[in-house]
Amino acid sequence: MSLFKWSSAHSVYLPEIDAEHRALYRLGDELHKAMLAGADPVHLKPVVDNLLESAEQHFRHEERLMRAIHYTSFDWHKRQHDAVRKKAKALAKRIDAGDSAATGELLEFFSEWMRGHLGVADRMMGARLRNYLRFNTSLAS
Numbered sequence: 001m002s003l004f005k006w007s008s009a010h011s012v013y014l015p016e017i018d019a020e021h022r023a024l025y026r027l028g029d030e031l032h033k034a035m036l037a038g039a040d041p042v043h044l045k046p047v048v049d050n051l052l053e054s055a056e057q058h059f060r061h062e063e064r065l066m067r068a069i070h071y072t073s074f075d076w077h078k079r080q081h082d083a084v085r086k087k088a089k090a091l092a093k094r095i096d097a098g099d100s101a102a103t104g105e106l107l108e109f110f111s112e113w114m115r116g117h118l119g120v121a122d123r124m125m126g127a128r129l130r131n132y133l134r135f136n137t138s139l140a141s
């Protein structure tokens, strides 16, 4: 079963953010497939790093957009990003230490988290940003 199957149900209706989410799904899927194929942990590490770095860049992008519009649920939303940052850091440490179960745990955690976060927090953010853009022509990102 694929942990990272993109569908239109994941869309937050902001093309730039949707593209970043899709890219994260692709990276998650790439890592999952490599893991299932029994790739050596040494070869998985760059894919793990790429996924975590891309997630970090993406969170920062969303946080910049939310700050730019003085989004009232910013703290609540950022707390969700911070929870992933914390969990991912701990799992990356275990992966570096050679813990063979940690990559699978990271993928399951991230897949589940993305589903919930995209479905609620990012959708709410998307609606607010679209509304902002109806009355303002540009958005610093």
Ligand SMILES: [Fe+2]
Residues within 6 Å of the ligand: 062, 077, 081, 117, 121, 122
């Ligand atoms: Fe988010």
